[in-house]
Amino acid sequence: MNREKITVVAFDADDTLWDCQGHFERVMQHLYDELTPWVDRETAALELFATERKNMRLLGYGVKAFTLSMLETAMRVSRNEMPAATISQILNECYGLLEFPCTPLPEVKETLEALHSAILPSQTSNLKSLVAFTKGELLDQEHKLQRSGLLPYFDHVEITSDKGEAEFHALCHKLQIAPEQMLMVGNSLKSDIAPALAIGCQAVYIPFHVTWQLEHHEHFEHPGMVQIEHFGQLLDLMVVRS
Numbered sequence: 001m002n003r004e005k006i007t008v009v010a011f012d013a014d015d016t017l018w019d020c021q022g023h024f025e026r027v028m029q030h031l032y033d034e035l036t037p038w039v040d041r042e043t044a045a046l047e048l049f050a051t052e053r054k055n056m057r058l059l060g061y062g063v064k065a066f067t068l069s070m071l072e073t074a075m076r077v078s079r080n081e082m083p084a085a086t087i088s089q090i091l092n093e094c095y096g097l098l099e100f101p102c103t104p105l106p107e108v109k110e111t112l113e114a115l116h117s118a119i120l121p122s123q124t125s126n127l128k129s130l131v132a133f134t135k136g137e138l139l140d141q142e143h144k145l146q147r148s149g150l151l152p153y154f155d156h157v158e159i160t161s162d163k164g165e166a167e168f169h170a171l172c173h174k175l176q177i178a179p180e181q182m183l184m185v186g187n188s189l190k191s192d193i194a195p196a197l198a199i200g201c202q203a204v205y206i207p208f209h210v211t212w213q214l215e216h217h218e219h220f221e222h223p224g225m226v227q228i229e230h231f232g233q234l235l236d237l238m239v240v241r242s
Contacts, residue, residue, distance in 0.1 A: 001202050001226050003238055005180050008125055009115060010171070011154075012186030013134035013141065015208040017104040018148055024066065027093045031070055034086050038078050048073045060161045062137030067094035098140060102148035107232035112153040119155075127238075129155035132183070133171060135163045135191065158240055163191040168199050185234065189219065197224050204228060204237065 014020035017133065028048065035044040051069045059065035070090055074082050119127045131152045132142050141159045147153050156175065162168045172179050179200035186192025187208040196203045205227045226237060 001183070001204075001224065002180070003183075004126060005061070006183045006202065007128040007240075008131055008177055008180045009127065009129075009176055009185060009238075010131040010133040010158075011112075012146075012184075012188065012192045013132055013144065014205060015187045016105075016192070017108050017132075017150060018104055018144070019208075020102075020144075021208070023097055023100045027090075029096060031090060032073060034082065034090065035074065035077050038081070044073075044077065047077050051076075057210060060137070061135055062140050063094065063097045064137055064140075065098070067091065070094055071241065079097055099147075100142070102144045104106045104148055104150060105231060107230055109150065112150060112235055115238065116153045118238070130157065131171070131175070132157045133160075133163070134158075135160050135167075138146060147221070148215050155165070163195060165195045165198050168195050168201060172199070172201075193225060194220075197222050202223075203233060 011017060026047070031048065032044040033201065034042040035041075035047075037045070045126070047070065051073045051218070054070075055065060055069050059068060071087065074087060074090060115127065115130055119129065130153055132150075134145075136159065138159050142157075143159065145154075151157070156173070158171055168184075172182060175182070178230075180202065182196070182201045183204060184192055184196035184201050184204065185204045187206050189205060193205050196234060201224070203222075203225045205225055206229075207227070209222045226235070
């Protein structure tokens with residue numbers, strides 16, 4: 001990683017700044033429980049994954065897409081035999097995902113505060129801005145950023161329906177920087193790391209303990225990527241210390 005070139009640090013949000021997938025996993029486990037009269041849990045998980053993958057092109061990412069896929073899977077797998085009261089319970093749990101607490105993961109707030117302070121003119125740093133770069137449904141992602149309390153640390157927020165090479169190019173163009181000037185920090189090799197590296201950005205990969213199946217990606221090595229185990233190590237990479 002060539003930190004001298006970095007002027008912008010972009011951060012993924014879900015499962016990088018706060019736990020998101022853990023809340024979804026809890027709701028998914030409820031669906032698997034309720035489908036046991038018809039299929040085993042492994043089959044239920046495969047059926048939900050197939051539904052989400054099928055719906056991705058039209059529904060994209062987020063709670064709304066997840067809710068529709070959950071209900072579709074419940075009705076299809078149960079052959080429309082699942083009681084309405086159970087369907088209603090599942091729906092209510094999905095609604096709850098719109099309001100789960102976005103408590104920052106350990107070391108996140110302190111690290112963002114230190115990096116944000118390094119942008120001040122009095123500091124010897126090349127950093128110019130911090131960016132939140134996340135995919136999903138617009139209002140849902142905006143609300144999560146607000147609930148997290150982390151919004152004041154970001155100079156720019158970009159929410160997209162997907163995160164691929166085109167979206168990374170568009171972000172660099174909007175920020176008026178060359179790709180090599182941006183460091184992307186995230187937990188998804190598929191959405192955060194691989195497309196960023198492909199266009200010439202640098203990247204820091206922070207694995208999360210659980211990964212959505214549609215985000216699975218074979219691990220790889222790259223000279224522009226550094227893997228760290230906890231968020232605070234980002235300061236060591238950036239050499240930003242008070």
